[in-house]
Amino acid sequence: MRRGTSVYVHFPFCARRCPYCDFATIARSPQEVPGSAYADAVLRELEGRHTELEGRHLASIFFGGGTPTLWDAEALGRVLAAIRAAFPTAEDELEITVECNPSSLDRAKARALADAGVNRLSIGVQSLSDERLRFLGRLHDARGAIRAIEAAREHVERVSVDFIFGLPGQDRAALLAELDALRPFSLEHLSLYALTIEEGTPFHELRKKGRLPVATDDEYATLFLAAEEALGALGYEHYEVSNYARPGRESRHNAHYWRGHAYLGLGAAAVGCLDEGVGRARRRKNVIEPDAYLRDPLAPPAESERLDAEDLLREALMLGLRTSRGVDLADVRERTGLDLLEARRAPIARRMELGDLVVEDGHLRVPRSRWLSLDAIVVDLF
Ligand code: SF4
Missing domain, CATH: 3.20.20.70 (Aldolase class I)
Structure with a gap:
């Protein structure tokens, strides 16, 4: 890959x-x-x-x-x-x-x-x-x-x-x-x-x-x-x-970024998230104060967090459902090892019945006409 x-x-x-x-x-x-x-x-x-x-x-x-x-x-x-x-x-x-x-x-x-x-x-x-x-x-x-x-x-x-x-x-x-x-x-x-x-x-x-x-x-x-x-x-x-x-x-x-793919953050307070294999990633936030960063740009990060497959799945939902293409199901499976439609079967079925979600061309997405309700839909899938 x-x-x-x-x-x-x-x-x-x-x-x-x-x-x-x-x-x-x-x-x-x-x-x-x-x-x-x-x-x-x-x-x-x-x-x-x-x-x-x-x-x-x-x-x-x-x-x-x-x-x-x-x-x-x-x-x-x-x-x-x-x-x-x-x-x-x-x-x-x-x-x-x-x-x-x-x-x-x-x-x-x-x-x-x-x-x-x-x-x-x-x-x-x-x-x-x-x-x-x-x-x-x-x-x-x-x-x-x-x-x-x-x-x-x-x-x-x-x-x-x-x-x-x-x-x-x-x-x-x-x-x-x-x-x-x-x-x-x-x-x-x-x-x-x-x-x-x-x-x-x-x-x-x-x-x-x-x-x-x-x-x-x-x-x-x-x-x-x-x-x-x-x-x-x-x-x-x-x-x-x-x-x-x-x-x-x-x-x-x-x-x-909205696909949940890897990014490196450089500079004071920069956030980055790099994958470390299927279902694993590390998110870090650099030292925040510019003067501290200038003194030692390799100082231990202000925050560092390991993400597992579930974290990555939630991230993919939160970011991907904001886009007109939606969440790429094959890509999520490849990155997390999880089948999104299986992992969230009940809430997805309920929201699909209401017309808040559709599965099309290998993507799960929120129709544009429902974007004003996006936050509630995403919360439902968390
Ligand atoms: S303070 Fe700086 S970063 Fe924030 S909105 Fe104003 S110009 Fe942009």
Whole structure:
């Protein structure tokens, strides 16, 4: 079996923390970001873990964060080249994505990233309304977002945009107007996330005090369906609950992840999960504090957990049922040694009778019309 493995590199610095974000990242001014030292640390980690990569096939690379566009392209390019060299084999058209913040993406940066070998940019636009961008505490305004998209489009063929919906004052018409403003760019990919209030964030504090107006479940549902209809009319396929793509332009890195396949996490707080034979894998989360990581990138992980066949089966359900293709039954059997239809026979039969699940072409999937009930369906199968 070819052991396709993706790589996620976490860049844990942002110019400013957004009040809704609970990602592992710290605020540093662009001048204070230790870009070269951080690249050296990631290279040391990669070198120290090279035996874990023996016999693996590189499936995709994703630089996320944080704000990887605060990393100078030369340093990022060094890491990228080392990752490619660390794997004995790789996909012919290797997808290499960098997450971008509009406030640190201009034409020069887009060109430098493309020169370094990056072929996909994912831009955290979040909104095209100045008022809503202010609410989200973002550093860019709508014009800045458009400029970043134009810069990306000019230098990189594959561009994706992240959007947040369910923001105060964002009714159906407002969301559709924002999505419509993206039309001239013929983007190949869009990620549309509902605003979630995470514990430990300033938004969570505001909400506890009753000072954060958030959309109700019904309002979220209305916006979710409105976006699906509008983007469908523009030729996008709703291929994962929060993701849309033009045919054939899905994110390969995310698709790999949603299939539950192996990935290596590099960098502070990076999470990875590598298979260790049929029905066995190990998930690890690197040391979280960037300064601690810079001191010793090979320090014992903050978390390390063995996964057995049942854990892997649950993971496959949780991730795979979010996609329009569903869970590949043969692939799950190959990776876990378990027959999913047997292992969950009663709840699957019950949900199939309700029309919440179908088995088709060797896949178990939730019909798109039931995606708003996805969480309850997945819980039922746990
Ligand atoms: S820029 Fe992104 S990663 Fe950084 S704080 Fe804001 S939402 Fe979080």
